[in-house]
Amino acid sequence: MGRIFNRSYPLRFPVEETSLLSLKIGDPVAISGEIYVARDAAHQRMLAALQENRALPFPLENGLIYYMGPTPAPPGFVIGSCGPTTSSRMDKFTIPLLARGLRATMGKGRRSPAIASACRKYRAVYLATYGGCGAYLNRFVRECVLLAYPELGPEAIYRLKVREFPAIVVIDVTGRDFYAEREKRYNDSQRP
Amino acid sequence: MKEISLLEVTDKVADLLVSINQRLPARVERLLSRARNQETVVLARHYLEVILKNLKVSRRLHLPLCQDTGMVTVLAECGQEIRFRADPAGSLTGAINEGVAIATRQGYLRSSVVEPLSHINTGNNTPAVVHFSLVPGDRLKLTVMAKGFGSENASSLAMLTPASGWPGIEDFVLETVRKTGPNACPPLFLGIGIGGTSEQACFLAKVALTEIAIGRQPDHGLRKLEQQLKERINQSGIGAGGFGGPHTALDVRIKTYPTHIAGLPVAVAVSCWAHRVGQIEL
Structure with a gap:
């Protein structure tokens, strides 16, 4: 399926606003630049920091958070297996981050309708990458730096340098949601 | 009466757990590649292509195929004529857990197991969830599943x-x-x-x-x-x-x-x- 990759939209993070505006649900993207890794426990800490007006471990502005907890890097590797975790667990943490300038989140699976609305409001996108394909995705990561909360182990915050890391647009800046639209079409088709 | 060494159980469990994280059962891989061949929806087919590529990369680089190397469940069918040789692991459950700990280290598996309330990580994916059944004979059969x-x-x-x-x-x-x-x-x-x-x-x-x-x-x-x-x-x-x-x-x-x-x-x-x-x- 080289075909689909030829059509991939290049995205560089930190991102320029205009490059997100033309993305539509179902579009494949190829992400380069610097992105940040955080999952459940790191989100809890970040939200606590925001509530207490403390600085976050990384700049949110125009950034991307990848929901992921890698396996340890074997010798000779920058990172281990590094596929996405289920994004919906982060729904309750995401909106305050979008409000402070975060422009993209990436994981796997659905988001709540509130996230789709917030994506429209803050002109952000939600991307899904390939669930279970952590070994394949390893090849797109060029650097991995432990940034904060090392005591959380696999749940710490990392900064990644990635090159053409592949993903699919699930929620676009207009708030359209690929999965929600698919499910609605299915439910409509089941009605007598 | 047959004697089985608990050290051998530990070694075998460790090897198996590393290998199942890098290689899917033949039947599972067959069903996935059949799905890829039959799939006509562009994005779904693309995903199935990536899944099959992932299996190749995992095997070639000896990386876990998924970063969620899971919690380990073991179904132990224990022949009732077996006698376990007293080794340092102490018990069959202990020997299985020792294997899980070794695999976590040597196979570069993610430590994903925590205490449920304090969220403190056990650091080596132990304990596994082990189910025993006693069966006739003198064989020990262990079915090991790593589940995200x-x-x-x-x-x-x-x-x-x-x-x-x-x-x-x-x-x-x-x-x-x-x-x-x-x-x-x-x-x-x-x-x-x-x-x-x-x-x-x-x-x-x-x-x-x-x-x-x-x-x-x-x-x-x-x-x-x-x-x-x-x-x-x-x-x-x-x-x-x-x-x-x-x-x-x-x-x-x-x-x-x-x-x-x-x-x-x-x-x-x-x-x-x-x-x-x-x-x-x-």
């Missing part, structure tokens, strides 16, 4: 009423699949446990899942119901990666057990496409 929680979180139990019957069971399974949708990394494998008590139904569902991977001959009387259920699930429109198409579930296996006149327990054990199971015999 993206799909484990989708597993579900319902205590239906006897009047719900098969239609009630079908509806519950479909509701479970629809609720998780793209989250549990479809194409899925589903083990269904029907009957017994609440915990027995859950156990049967897990055993059914392992049998899918190993390819044991299914209970003939249930094959038609399994097919029927799979067809309904695959009409749900979820598809591979949630991108649509007919590959929501690649296999469904049912196991039953007699139950009480007043109940109908049904458990659904959900596995993602990365269904990691292996077996050793000593």
Whole structure:
């Protein structure tokens, strides 16, 4: 399926606003630049920091958070297996981050309708990458730096340098949601 | 009377756990590549292509194929004529856990197991969940499953009423699949446990899942119901990666057990496409 990759939209993070505006649900993207890794426990800490007006471990502005907890890097590797975790667990943490300038989140699976609305409001996108394909995705990561909360182990915050890391647009800046639209079409088709 | 060394159990479990994290059972891989060949929805086919590439990269680089190397479940069928040689591990459970700890270190697995309330990481994926059964003979058979929680979180139990019957069971399974949708990394494998008590139904569902991977001959009387259920699930429109198409579930296996006149327990054990199971015999 080289075909689909030829059509991939290049995205560089930190991102320029205009490059997100033309993305539509179902579009494949190829992400380069610097992105940040955080999952459940790191989100809890970040939200606590925001509530207490403390600085976050990384700049949110125009950034991307990848929901992921890698396996340890074997010798000779920058990172281990590094596929996405289920994004919906982060729904309750995401909106305050979008409000402070975060422009993209990436994981796997659905988001709540509130996230789709917030994506429209803050002109952000939600991307899904390939669930279970952590070994394949390893090849797109060029650097991995432990940034904060090392005591959380696999749940710490990392900064990644990635090159053409592949993903699919699930929620676009207009708030359209690929999965929600698919499910609605299915439910409509089941009605007598 | 046969003696089995617990050290040998530890070594075998460690090797097996590393290898199932890098290589899927032949049957699982066959079903995935068949799905890829038949898939016509562009994004779903693309995802299936990436899945098969991932399996190659994992094997070539000896990286775990998924970063969620899971929590380990072991089904231990213990021949009742076996005597275990007293080794440092102390017990068969201890020997299995030692194997899990070694695999975590040597196979660069993620430490994903924590105390449930304090969230303190045990640091080596122990303890495994071990189920024992005593069987005739002098063989020890261990079925080892490494299961990620993206799909484990989708597993579900319902205590239906006897009047719900098969239609009630079908509806519950479909509701479970629809609720998780793209989250549990479809194409899925589903083990269904029907009957017994609440915990027995859950156990049967897990055993059914392992049998899918190993390819044991299914209970003939249930094959038609399994097919029927799979067809309904695959009409749900979820598809591979949630991108649509007919590959929501690649296999469904049912196991039953007699139950009480007043109940109908049904458990659904959900596995993602990365269904990691292996077996050793000593």
